[in-house]
Amino acid sequence: xxxxxxxxxxxxxxxxxxxxxxxxxxxxxxxxxxxxxxxxxxxxxxxxxxxxxxxxxxxxxxxxxxxxxxxxxxxxxxxxxxxxxxxxxxxxxxxxxxxxxxxxxxxxxxxxxxxxxxxxxxxxxxxxxxxxxxxxxxxxxxxxxxxxxxxxxxxxxxxxxxxxxxxxxxxxxxxxxxxxxxxxxxxxxxxxxx
Numbered sequence: 001x002x003x004x005x006x007x008x009x010x011x012x013x014x015x016x017x018x019x020x021x022x023x024x025x026x027x028x029x030x031x032x033x034x035x036x037x038x039x040x041x042x043x044x045x046x047x048x049x050x051x052x053x054x055x056x057x058x059x060x061x062x063x064x065x066x067x068x069x070x071x072x073x074x075x076x077x078x079x080x081x082x083x084x085x086x087x088x089x090x091x092x093x094x095x096x097x098x099x100x101x102x103x104x105x106x107x108x109x110x111x112x113x114x115x116x117x118x119x120x121x122x123x124x125x126x127x128x129x130x131x132x133x134x135x136x137x138x139x140x141x142x143x144x145x146x147x148x149x150x151x152x153x154x155x156x157x158x159x160x161x162x163x164x165x166x167x168x169x170x171x172x173x174x175x176x177x178x179x180x181x182x183x184x185x186x187x188x189x190x191x192x193x194x
Contacts (some may be wrong), residue, residue, distance in 0.1 A: 027085025
């Protein structure tokens with residue numbers, strides 16, 4: 001693949017095609033499937049997750065979160081591409097998300113978490129606008145992971161995809177704590193009401 005093709009992987013001249021008006025859509029290999037297929041649900045939730053991260057980036061976040069979250073948005077497009085091109089029998093998998101990306105998330109989790117106070121209870125989602133948006137992204141990420149696992153029961157999927165989403169939800173939780181900053185994080189107090 002040339003550099004120009006890598007920078008322009010898809011050229012869209014018309015946004016609407018009418019091809020999905022009957023309730024079907026195309027996978028990355030050109031096969032048609034019902035829009036209610038569990039794989040399409042998983043791909044859609046990954047897209048929703050990416051939009052939620054974009055919404056979080058629109059808030060005032062600490063600078064050390066911005067670049068990693070922007071890279072993750074690109075990773076999520078790669079992950080969606082992995083989902084939308086079913087592995088063919090006997091052919092090498094065309095993976096974009098693999099163990100290297102999972103390990104990158106783990107390193108970032110360790111780096112960011114090392115600077116946070118240890119938790120004494122569960123965190124109540126919130127922590128200012130940025131923290132709240134990242135908690136929402138984390139919840140969507142958990143749903144995306146469940147939907148990918150559900151789709152994998154019906155058709156083969158790349159194992160690193162679900163692992164990546166699992167690790168990403170951990171990272172988004174840590175990012176939400178970082179974004180909350182001092183004094184904005186609220187912890188769950190069982191049985192307490194304010």
